[in-house]
Amino acid sequence: MVNTIVDGAFRQTNLSNESSEYLAKREELRLAEIELMRQRERVAELRRHLPEGAPIQDYEFEEGPRDLNAGDSPARSVRLSQLFTTPKRSLVIYHFMFGKRQTKACPMCTAWLDGANGVAHHLAQNLDFAVVAAADLPTLRAYARERGWDKLRLISAGNSTFKYDLGSEDREGRQDSTISVFTRDAKGALRHFYTAHPRMAPDIQERGIDLLTPIWHFMDLTPEGRGSWYASLDYGTKIQAA
Secondary structure (H helix, E strand, O other), X not given: OOOOEEOOEEOXXXXXXXXXXXXXXXXXXXXXXXXXXXXXXXXXXXXXXXXXXXXXXXOEEEEOOOOHHHOOXXXXXXXXXXXXXXXXXXXXXXXXXXXXOEOOOOHHHHHHHHHHHHHHHHHOOOOEEEXXXXXXXXXXXXXXXXXXXXXXXXXXXXXXXXXXXXXXXXXXXXXXXXXXXEEEOOOOOEEEEEEEOOOOEOOEOOOOOHHHOOHHHHHOOOOOOOOOOOOOOOOOOOOOOO
16 A cells, blocks of 8 residues: 555555545655655756856865774865865865864754764765864864764864855954865866855855754654754763653
8 A cells, every 4th residue: 555546645655544644645745745845856956057167276174084983184285186185076075164264063053073984985986075173183183073974084274264254254363164065177276166054045054054964854744843943962872751
């Protein structure tokens, strides 16, 4: 019965006692979910077909040993161009809210990067990924060790204007979570392809990069929804009341 149309409804389960009201509303929801999927694919296609982006400088960063547990030295200078592993791959950079005026790591960024560390080996099949923070290298790597981020490429922005130029830092050093994508053109020139921030409009302050994490999407499956939940750096042993 699953995945077949019964009485006009595309059945999702083999439960025989689902009410007609429930089935009708579930069918309405299914059609809305299909439209959402198609709209998501239309948006992705629009993104893929953006015109050629602005050429950018070959920013200089600081990086430690690739083995996170091998200490923090020797530190080396690394250019943006060196974060690409092959000429025809895109480079995705997550701007981590940590450093300068952001003296404590952002809990939401931390939640995103917890997930990114878990899927990094999958991402590596198709793209290059790095995390750039304003924090100095030892501070960034110490925090990464605490979180177990052993599969992420961790970069300190050092003295570069990278984060300011891409909008993840203001002139006073306040940080913002941001995602940026870079490419190299046929001549090898570095180009900005795409950047997004949580704030999409004056009335949309926090939803702009939700697609980077499944946390909220799991919550949206439930009758309680996402509510006002906010990530914590340490959930401890607190048990929520029923």
